[in-house]
Amino acid sequence: MKIKKTSPRRASTSPKSGGPMRQKGSSAAKAKVSMPSEAGQQTAEPSDEQIRMRAYFISERRRRFALPGDVDSDWLEAKRQLLSEIGPR
Numbered sequence: 303m304k305i306k307k308t309s310p311r312r313a314s315t316s317p318k319s320g321g322p323m324r325q326k327g328s329s330a331a332k333a334k335v336s337m338p339s340e341a342g343q344q345t346a347e348p349s350d351e352q353i354r355m356r357a358y359f360i361s362e363r364r365r366r367f368a369l370p371g372d373v374d375s376d377w378l379e380a381k382r383q384l385l386s387e388i389g390p391r
Contacts, residue, residue, distance in 0.1 A: 348384035356380035 357373075357380035364371050 346388070348381065348388065352384055353377060353380045356384055 357376040360376045360379050360383075361373070363369070364376065
C-alpha cells in the first residue's frame with residue numbers, strides 16, 4: 303500500500319471563509335482625487351448658461367399653459383429661481 307504525501311492546505315482568503323482579504327491597491331486608496339475648482343464651489347451669481355437653461359424650461363411651461371410673459375421675464379424668473387436655490391453666500 304502506497305501512502306501519498308499531501309501538501310498542507312493553505313488558508314482560504316475568500317470572504318466566504320471569513321479569512322483575511324488582500325487589500326486592493328493600497329496606494330490607489332491613499333491617492334487624493336482633486337476636483338475642478340468649479341465643481342465644488344457655487345458662486346454667488348449663476349452662470350449665463352445655467353440661467354439660459356432654466357429660462358428655456360420656464361418658456362416652455364409658459365407656452366404650454368398659455369401663460370402671459372416674454373423672454374425677458376423668463377430670464378429674470380430663471381435668475382431669481384437660481385439665486386434662491388444657491389442661497390445667500
